[in-house]
Amino acid sequence: MRRAVARLYSVADHAATALFAIEGARAGVLAGLDLLGILVVGFCTALVGGILRDLLIGDVPPAAFRSPSRIVVALAGGALVFAGSRVFDTFPAEAFVLFDAAGLALFAVTGAQKAIEHRSNGVVVVILGTLTGVGGGVVRDVLLNRVPAVLAGDIYATAAALGALGVLVATRLRVPGVVALAIGFALCFGLRMIAVTFGWQLPHVA
Amino acid sequence: MRRAVARLYSVADHAATALFAIEGARAGVLAGLDLLGILVVGFCTALVGGILRDLLIGDVPPAAFRSPSRIVVALAGGALVFAGSRVFDTFPAEAFVLFDAAGLALFAVTGAQKAIEHRSNGVVVVILGTLTGVGGGVVRDVLLNRVPAVLAGDIYATAAALGALGVLVATRLRVPGVVALAIGFALCFGLRMIAVTFGWQLPHVA
Amino acid sequence: MRRAVARLYSVADHAATALFAIEGARAGVLAGLDLLGILVVGFCTALVGGILRDLLIGDVPPAAFRSPSRIVVALAGGALVFAGSRVFDTFPAEAFVLFDAAGLALFAVTGAQKAIEHRSNGVVVVILGTLTGVGGGVVRDVLLNRVPAVLAGDIYATAAALGALGVLVATRLRVPGVVALAIGFALCFGLRMIAVTFGWQLPHVA
Numbered sequence: 001m002r003r004a005v006a007r008l009y010s011v012a013d014h015a016a017t018a019l020f021a022i023e024g025a026r027a028g029v030l031a032g033l034d035l036l037g038i039l040v041v042g043f044c045t046a047l048v049g050g051i052l053r054d055l056l057i058g059d060v061p062p063a064a065f066r067s068p069s070r071i072v073v074a075l076a077g078g079a080l081v082f083a084g085s086r087v088f089d090t091f092p093a094e095a096f097v098l099f100d101a102a103g104l105a106l107f108a109v110t111g112a113q114k115a116i117e118h119r120s121n122g123v124v125v126v127i128l129g130t131l132t133g134v135g136g137g138v139v140r141d142v143l144l145n146r147v148p149a150v151l152a153g154d155i156y157a158t159a160a161a162l163g164a165l166g167v168l169v170a171t172r173l174r175v176p177g178v179v180a181l182a183i184g185f186a187l188c189f190g191l192r193m194i195a196v197t198f199g200w201q202l203p204h205v206a
Numbered sequence: 207m208r209r210a211v212a213r214l215y216s217v218a219d220h221a222a223t224a225l226f227a228i229e230g231a232r233a234g235v236l237a238g239l240d241l242l243g244i245l246v247v248g249f250c251t252a253l254v255g256g257i258l259r260d261l262l263i264g265d266v267p268p269a270a271f272r273s274p275s276r277i278v279v280a281l282a283g284g285a286l287v288f289a290g291s292r293v294f295d296t297f298p299a300e301a302f303v304l305f306d307a308a309g310l311a312l313f314a315v316t317g318a319q320k321a322i323e324h325r326s327n328g329v330v331v332v333i334l335g336t337l338t339g340v341g342g343g344v345v346r347d348v349l350l351n352r353v354p355a356v357l358a359g360d361i362y363a364t365a366a367a368l369g370a371l372g373v374l375v376a377t378r379l380r381v382p383g384v385v386a387l388a389i390g391f392a393l394c395f396g397l398r399m400i401a402v403t404f405g406w407q408l409p410h411v412a
Numbered sequence: 413m414r415r416a417v418a419r420l421y422s423v424a425d426h427a428a429t430a431l432f433a434i435e436g437a438r439a440g441v442l443a444g445l446d447l448l449g450i451l452v453v454g455f456c457t458a459l460v461g462g463i464l465r466d467l468l469i470g471d472v473p474p475a476a477f478r479s480p481s482r483i484v485v486a487l488a489g490g491a492l493v494f495a496g497s498r499v500f501d502t503f504p505a506e507a508f509v510l511f512d513a514a515g516l517a518l519f520a521v522t523g524a525q526k527a528i529e530h531r532s533n534g535v536v537v538v539i540l541g542t543l544t545g546v547g548g549g550v551v552r553d554v555l556l557n558r559v560p561a562v563l564a565g566d567i568y569a570t571a572a573a574l575g576a577l578g579v580l581v582a583t584r585l586r587v588p589g590v591v592a593l594a595i596g597f598a599l600c601f602g603l604r605m606i607a608v609t610f611g612w613q614l615p616h617v618a
Contacts, residue, residue: 028563034614036570037563051468056257058266060470061532068535085617120267123274138349143550145559147351151234151243158242202240205291262463264472326473329480344555353557357440357449364448408446411497 005178013110016103017070021046021077022088023100024140028078029085031144041140042078047071049135053111053128057118097196104156105163105188108133109181112164113171122168129164130157133188155195155202163188211384219316222309223276227252227283228294229306230346234284235291237350247346248284253277255341259317259334263324303402310362311369311394314339315387318370322377335370336363339394361401361408369394417590425522428515429482433458433489434500435512436552440490441497443556453552454490459483461547465523465540469530509608516568517575517600520545521593524576528583541576542569545600567607567614575600 024045028038047064054062064070081088111132115125134150134157141148150157167184175183194200230251234244253270260268270276287294317338321331340356340363347354356363373390381389400406436457440450459476466474476482493500523544527537546562546569553560562569579596587595606612 029617031559031564032616033559033563034565034616036573036614038617040563040569055261055467056267056271061468061530061536065468065532065536068533071535071539082615082617118267120271121274123277124267124271127277142348142554143560143563145351145557147237147239148349151239151246151349152237153240157246161242202242203288204238204240205235205244205288261467262473262477324473326477327480329483330473330477333483348554351557353443353445354555357445357452357555358443359446363452367448408448409494410444410446411441411450411494 009110012106014070014073016106017046017073018077019099019103020107020136021074022081023096024136025078025081026085026088027140027144029081035082038082039075039078041143042081043071043074044143045136045140046074046077047136048139049107049132049137050111052135053114053132056128056131057115057120059114059118098193101159101189101192101196104133104160104192105185108160108163108188109167109184112167112184113177113181116168116171122172125168126161126164129167129184130160133157133160133163153201155191155200158202159188159192159195162191215316218312220276220279222312223252223279224283225305225309226313226342227280228287229302230342231284231287232291232294233346233350235287241288244288245281245284247349248287249277249280250349251342251346252280252283253342254345255313255338255343256317258341259320259338262334262337263321263326265320265324304399307365307395307398307402310339310366310398311391314366314369314394315373315390318373318390319377319383319387322374328374328378331374332367332370335373335390336366339363339366339369359407361397361406364408365394365398365401368397421522424518426482426485428518429458429485430489431511431515432519432548433486434493435508436548437490437493438497438500439552439556441493447494450494451487451490453555454493455483455486456555457548457552458486458489459548460551461519461544461549462523464547465526465544468540468543469527469532471526471530510605513571513601513604513608516545516572516604517597520572520575520600521579521596524579524596525583525589525593528580534580534584537580538573538576541579541596542572545569545572545575565613567603567612570614571600571604571607574603 021042025038025042027045028041031037031041033041047070050064051062054060054064108129112125112129114132115128120128137150138148163184165184166187167180170180170183171177227248231244231248233251234247237243237247239247253276256270257268260266260270314335318331318335320338321334326334343356344354369390371390372393373386376386376389377383433454437450437454439457440453443449443453445453459482462476463474466472466476520541524537524541526544527540532540549562550560575596577596578599579592582592582595583589
């Protein structure tokens with residue numbers, strides 16, 4: 001049972017990595033980057049959130065560097081976009097939103113759980129969970145020379161923060177680890193999808 | 207006596223954190239960010255200089271993450287700006303300049319002292335003191351997609367570097383720690399205020 | 413013999429540091445930065461690639477901080493540009509390209525070798541070698557608020573990656589360290605110079 005969960009998690013983690021790399025690489029294509037630039041922004045979008053989290057909790061080399069598999073998946077995602085850019089154009093935008101929300105939720109809750117394991121305080125758990133989910137996209141946007149979308153746009157990082165908070169509260173209430181992750185996942189994924197569906201936005205200063 | 211100094215320092219440190227967060231958050235409001243974006247740039251402005259310093263000297267998790275208090279203060283500063291943006295508009299600009307110079311001086315000298323305690327060489331002490339003072343603002347400006355003000359503008363990072371240098375020289379001359387901090391503080395704060403008063407600028411290439 | 417190699421390496425390393433600092437500082441002059449800004453972008457261009465590599469492999473404080481010499485060389489390079497900007501304008505552009513390719517190759521192969529010594533897997537060795545070579549320039553471009561040239565332009569990071577790959581393969585084949593470095597250096601330098609000469613570019617999405 002435990003092994004099955006670990007296996008499921010590993011598959012989901014690699015799938016989310018591939019998806020984030022594909023999304024990042026597509027942004028690179030639109031920005032007119034060359035093949036290497038596309039691979040780099042795909043890599044950053046997929047892996048840099050977790051790398052920053054690991055640097056901040058002192059877990060170095062970062063987890064993403066300890067085996068080549070996630071890096072290879074991220075680079076393969078970028079290469080796929082480069083080779084078959086037009087194929088991706090035909091995918092419905094809704095599919096991207098759906099899978100992206102799932103990837104965001106997965107990264108946010110596992111980032112939060114790792115911060116808890118490293119005995120971070122509650123505020124830091126929420127921050128590091130959120131950073132794991134959105135940090136890669138922020139760095140991608142900085143490299144593409146624009147204000148990170150998560151700082152100005154719709155409810156995205158907020159969903160990641162809610163998911164991380166869910167994991168934190170559930171863990172404090174001694175809910176078992178997998179269940180705590182599931183709760184956080186549902187909160188993040190749910191809020192994100194509801195926000196997209198109804199066009200919810202965070203308030204701006206009037 | 208020692209305890210009184212530590213208490214005074216802690217109060218000053220939290221006050222400077224709040225002030226930097228408020229200034230950063232105001233830049234976020236002007237850039238049209240949403241609530242979360244405003245909190246993030248406030249957080250970055252207040253805390254990222256010290257976090258980068260700690261990563262570079264290998265003191266992880268960074269000091270800012272070890273207790274929630276400074277993070278909470280930084281986020282509260284950002285929330286205050288969001289809630290009462292118009293109130294801050296009525297503050298005289300001179301007050302901001304004054305308090306900002308004090309916050310800069312405090313961060314620069316305490317950053318330098320921490321680098322000294324970690325046995326950094328003199329050049330690194332000055333760099334890390336300066337980074338503690340201005341690093342958060344640099345990251346804020348990068349996130350807001352503009353050239354960091356400290357690289358092109360008036361005498362700001364230079365004042366931080368002078369303050370850090372003051373701490374370094376005083377410490378090498380075996381001046382007691384608190385006095386060394388006071389000397390560095392006076393140098394940084396003094397240079398910054400004089401530069402603002404007289405419109406001093408660093409030279410540009412003709 | 414061993415000592416002569418170490419001495420040669422140290423001289424080359426400091427020469428490459430100075431050159432990268434000069435190139436970075438010149439970009440700062442063109443961007444209208446003040447003296448401090450010019451020093452900062454020179455410093456970043458020369459040293460930040462190696463600093464990021466060291467943070468990622470957990471070698472802190474980073475090597476660049478352990479003695480003041482490379483920092484002083486980087487700052488001196490920036491000061492030289494500030495003081496004698498017009499002199500550098502008279503240098504033929506070809507000389508810069510040539511020396512820059514040598515500096516890139518040196519940083520990439522020594523970065524790769526350090527990653528190997530820290531038991532990074534092969535994919536990470538290539539990534540960290542490339543990062544050592546191009547990371548400083550990426551941060552410089554982010555500070556100057558533009559898309560990093562290496563992501564969109566000609567064959568530059570690709571040459572660094574090839575050089576790092578050369579070191580990796582040679583080391584796996586049990587080629588002695590200095591020879592492995594020489595092979596990687598020749599590959600990186602050679603590819604870069606050929607690409608410049610013939611105007612080679614990486615493909616873009618049509």
